[in-house]
Amino acid sequence: MFSRKQNNKASVSNDMANKQQRYEALVLALHSDIYRYAIWLVKDKAVAEDIVQETFLRAWKSLDSLKDEKAAKSWLITILRRENARRFERKQFDLVDIDDVSVIDESLSNEVQIEHRELRAIMASLSEEYREPLMLQIVFGYSGDEIAKQLDLNKNTVMTRLFRARNQVKDALEKSDTQWEVQNG
Amino acid sequence: MDDLEFRRTLYADPNCTDENIIKAAADDPKKRAFIKELKELDAKMCDASQVNVPKDLASKLILRQTMHCHELSKKRNRINLALAASVAFVMGISFTLWQQSNLINMAEHAIAHVRAEGSYALDANENISIEQVNAKLASFGGELSGEIGQIYYANFCDFDNVRSLHMVMQLNGQKVTVFVVPNKAEYDNSSRSKDKTYQSQAVDFNRASLVVVGEDGADMTQAKQTLSQNFKFSA
Structure with missing residues (x-):
């Protein structure tokens, strides 16, 4: 026993x-x-x-x-x-806001740092419903189906949000590019 | 596939492996460039998103969980200890109660003795002197002092395998049987008992006990009192 x-x-x-x-x-x-x-x-x-x-x-x-x-x-x-x-x-x-916080990797070159900072600011400015699926896709490599399952959403909704998210990022990048050109032109 | 749908699909997923997309891209270098550009943007966004993770985060996570476990096990130990203590407590109580309930009821035994013996002692009609009684009581360290009524019978006998003194005497006008029994741990020396014809009570005297048996209806309290006054037991 x-x-x-x-x-x-x-x-x-x-x-x-x-x-x-x-x-x-x-x-x-x-x-x-x-x-x-x-x-x-x-x-x-x-x-x-x-x-x-x-x-x-x-x-x-x-x-x-x-x-x-x-x-x-x-x-x-x-x-x-x-x-x-x-x-x-x-x-x-x-x-x-994430762009106020210093999260910058010191080891990167200045140019890349500036680019990252700009992208971060743009990504942070996305609303959460766009930011979250975009992160899952880019950083975690999730497929549309996996994101839909993780976020408990319809796959079409996920794809629409991903499309809009990239659209907004692109728009923002183009806008800042033209600003850059205007300032330097 | 029209241009709009092509762009829309790739905006949603630049790594799309849809056949139509691949076919459309194969035919058109502009579209290939578009896909490349999108993939580059994804890579940049991925790089940009790789914020620095605090170096000690993993250790902190493990530490927090270890502390949590430690607290839990401490709490569990306390509960176990409390449980063990309660079990021991209950066991102690029940053992004491069980032992008490197992004490020999002297009064009951005395009645049984008187009944079994029948008239042999009760009908004896000698007149035994106090000196004679005291000689017998001496072996129990006891002494009878002062006058009580007539003593009809006084002899050693067997009380539950213990040598005891069996007396029949006149006490306050009643004929009663008195046993003098040396004290033992298993005796309940404050017991009382009663049946149709007899009643009995035990009186504790430190070294020995007296058990009085009288007929039903006799005044036992008074009998006990008289006995307590006249019997002395040296310590």
Whole structure:
């Protein structure tokens, strides 16, 4: 009886160690992607970090429900989006625009930096319903079907939003180009 | 495929692998350039979106979860401890109660003894002196002092396998049987009992107990009081 109990205990702590390993692997593999998604979703560093913390803590609590490691990313995004929605239920934060925050990679050349800053500003200026599917497509490489599933939308709606998102980015880029030419012409 | 639809489809997904798109692009270098331009824009947007991730974020995430687990296990340990304590408490209480309920009811045993013996002791009619009684009581460390009524019978006998003194005496005008029994842990020496013809009560005297058996209706309280006054047991 006692030896059996000990075996049980050993297997329980083994399970715990396994879970811990799985969790740490999950954090290391996906925290960057999830953080970037959060940044583009809320456009604020501190809030993004908070949401990512909450997301991973929730992920830990229900880690057993994650059966397929391939689904981990979209699972985490779903938790993250829910956490973001919950934040709005709790309290509306004062958000800082992403172009005000210094998120610039110092290692890049000046020219590229300026280009990135401009693009960031344009992407940040997109409304959330356009920004989110665009991020999923560009950064996460999701297909139209996958985005539709992740955001719980109709595929046609997703494609329309993606089209409008690129249209707006293009327009904004052209506008700034002509401004540039006017200023320098 | 007209130009508008071509643009619309590619704006939605520059990496579209639709056959019509590929065919249309193959025939027209302008369209190929358009696709290239869009893909470049995507790549730029992807680069631009790669904001720096705080270096310690992964460690923070793991730390937070570890702390959370630690708190949980501490809470669980407390609950386990409380559970174990309650179980021990209940076991202790029930053991005490069980032991108490298992005490031998001296009064009941005395009635049974008197009934089994029948008239042998009750009908005896000797007149035993206090000195004789005291000689027998001495083995229990007891002494009878002062006058009580006539003592008809006084002899050692077996009370639940224990040597005890069996006496029949006149007490306040009633004929009662008194047992002197050395105290034992399993005796309930405050027990009382009653049946159709007899009633009985035990009185505790530190070293020994007295058990009085009288007929039903006799005044036991008074009998007990008289006995308490006249019997002395040295410590």
